[in-house]
Amino acid sequence: MGDRVEVQVAKSIAGHPGRVAVTDSSREVTYAELGAAAETVRHLLAGAGVRPGELVGMRMPRGWRVYAAVLGIWQHGCGYVPVDPSYPRERQEFVLADAGARLVVESGPGEGFVLTESPATDRPAVRAPDGTAYVIHTSGSTGRPKGVVVSHASLAAFLEGFVSSFAFGADEVWAQSTSPCFDVSLAESWAPLVTGARLLAVPERALREPRRLAGLLAEEGATVLSQVPTVFRYLLDAAERTGASFPRLRRVLLAGEPVEPAAVSRWMDLGLSPDATYHNLYGPTEGTVYATWQELTPPVLARRDTAGTPIGHALPHVDVELRAEGRPVADGESGEIWLSGGIAEGYLGRPELTGRAFVRAADGRTWYRTGDLAVREADGTLRCLGRADRQVKVRGMRVEPGEIESRLLACREVAEGAVVVVPSPRGEPMLVACFVPREGAGDDLAKSLSAQMTTFLPSHMVPARFVALQGLPLTLSGKLDRSRLEELARAGRTGSARPLP
Numbered sequence: 001m002g003d004r005v006e007v008q009v010a011k012s013i014a015g016h017p018g019r020v021a022v023t024d025s026s027r028e029v030t031y032a033e034l035g036a037a038a039e040t041v042r043h044l045l046a047g048a049g050v051r052p053g054e055l056v057g058m059r060m061p062r063g064w065r066v067y068a069a070v071l072g073i074w075q076h077g078c079g080y081v082p083v084d085p086s087y088p089r090e091r092q093e094f095v096l097a098d099a100g101a102r103l104v105v106e107s108g109p110g111e112g113f114v115l116t117e118s119p120a121t122d123r124p125a126v127r128a129p130d131g132t133a134y135v136i137h138t139s140g141s142t143g144r145p146k147g148v149v150v151s152h153a154s155l156a157a158f159l160e161g162f163v164s165s166f167a168f169g170a171d172e173v174w175a176q177s178t179s180p181c182f183d184v185s186l187a188e189s190w191a192p193l194v195t196g197a198r199l200l201a202v203p204e205r206a207l208r209e210p211r212r213l214a215g216l217l218a219e220e221g222a223t224v225l226s227q228v229p230t231v232f233r234y235l236l237d238a239a240e241r242t243g244a245s246f247p248r249l250r251r252v253l254l255a256g257e258p259v260e261p262a263a264v265s266r267w268m269d270l271g272l273s274p275d276a277t278y279h280n281l282y283g284p285t286e287g288t289v290y291a292t293w294q295e296l297t298p299p300v301l302a303r304r305d306t307a308g309t310p311i312g313h314a315l316p317h318v319d320v321e322l323r324a325e326g327r328p329v330a331d332g333e334s335g336e337i338w339l340s341g342g343i344a345e346g347y348l349g350r351p352e353l354t355g356r357a358f359v360r361a362a363d364g365r366t367w368y369r370t371g372d373l374a375v376r377e378a379d380g381t382l383r384c385l386g387r388a389d390r391q392v393k394v395r396g397m398r399v400e401p402g403e404i405e406s407r408l409l410a411c412r413e414v415a416e417g418a419v420v421v422v423p424s425p426r427g428e429p430m431l432v433a434c435f436v437p438r439e440g441a442g443d444d445l446a447k448s449l450s451a452q453m454t455t456f457l458p459s460h461m462v463p464a465r466f467v468a469l470q471g472l473p474l475t476l477s478g479k480l481d482r483s484r485l486e487e488l489a490r491a492g493r494t495g496s497a498r499p500l501p
Helices: 005-015 031-047 064-075 089-099 152-166 184-194 204-208 210-220 229-242 261-270 298-302 351-357 401-409 445-454 482-491
Strands: 020-023 028-030 055-058 079-082 103-107 113-117 132-138 146-151 173-176 198-201 224-227 251-255 277-282 292-295 309-314 318-324 334-341 358-360 366-376 382-387 392-394 397-399 414-423 429-437 465-468
Touching: 005 031, 005 064, 005 152, 005 184, 020 031, 020 064, 028 031, 031 064, 031 103, 031 113, 055 064, 055 089, 064 079, 064 103, 064 113, 064 184, 064 198, 079 089, 089 132, 089 146, 132 152, 146 152, 152 184, 173 184, 173 210, 184 198, 184 224, 204 210, 210 229, 224 229, 229 251, 229 261, 251 261, 261 277, 261 298, 277 309, 309 318, 318 366, 334 382, 351 358, 351 366, 392 429, 397 401, 401 414, 401 429, 401 445, 414 482, 429 445, 429 482, 445 465, 465 482
Parallel strands: 020 198, 055 079, 055 103, 079 132, 173 198, 173 224, 224 251, 251 277, 429 465
Antiparallel strands: 020 028, 103 113, 132 146, 277 292, 292 309, 309 382, 318 334, 334 366, 358 366, 366 382, 392 397, 414 429
């Protein structure tokens, strides 16, 4: 491919203008209509005096206009900053202000678009690095989300390798189900549109109701399904209860969390998609969506002789090395995953953080340190062993417990606090906030904290439990005893006060 994504989509528009590009809950949109809507957005930006190279916010509910808005922003020579309207207003405003995005593309009357001013209006416009395609904000350990800057070149290289590796074509029907604030959405959105395929924008209601999602996938004849493993298991449960099947599915792509082998094996055994192949995809936002891929065959799923999640081999746009103390490790030894090639440019306006995570080698290449540990087997296959730090995945979204802790401590009634991750009753990662109330705090503080944290944190980052303690447990050296804290978190009930013995 090689061309920027909007150029590739323009070829789809010119090649088959009458073909359906996007189906959402409201209607079907042809490639010609998508192109015309993108042109409308481009004219809005030009009329508002937006200069190429600026960052522009994009905030609108799920639907076909999301893709038209991004195309129009790209056509005007700008990068976009996605803002999910379901996120707390304070977080939305922070993201826009942090990126210096003075204007935001939003849904207008009918099927139109409007430009609104953001909190960054009184600041100088931020000029991102030349060629920036988008800036996605991820959870930050300091309590401040950080904007990951990805270039058009890296995005185009990713899509070229992704599409060719899976042999995706114009006859696919892609189920697009993730928020534009989650980088997986880039694969779900643009792989179909650069190949002339049909994108099925799954409505919010179907995402919340697995039975409805199962019916939609079957009715629309989806051929490519991209899911977080937890949601995939919910869909499996719904299919078993309703008798739904998906005979047209050809590719099932799982990403964002460790694969659940039992769920994939059960799906196979039930014959829900007899012609499908199943793949695990791994990659941080800084690696431009996915960095590695692994087909999940019955022998791979059945392995119990080694730890970790199979993540396979590198996609064509990146190089992968495992390193310990900066040096490559031998096969069979664990090391941190380092990525080079089609990776992000760094963090917007965070040179110190960029310098720590993006390492310039002596040969001039830049490597991104993922913080994920893996081992390479004798056949070259990688298995991910988890995080080297405290970062976790919750519902497929990357979460820094430190960010949640900073918000917990910002609550006036909290004297001390920490956040841990423990298994939920269903075995999924669950966030639990343990806190020490200040003197005079009300007895119902555990319940009110959830509401307070919801004013800034998106729903997936709000702890499922709040456990009140007389004091945080410490080790003999005076450090926080996280093992003991996890025991208390597992024992606590939602909103309960469970003092230390």
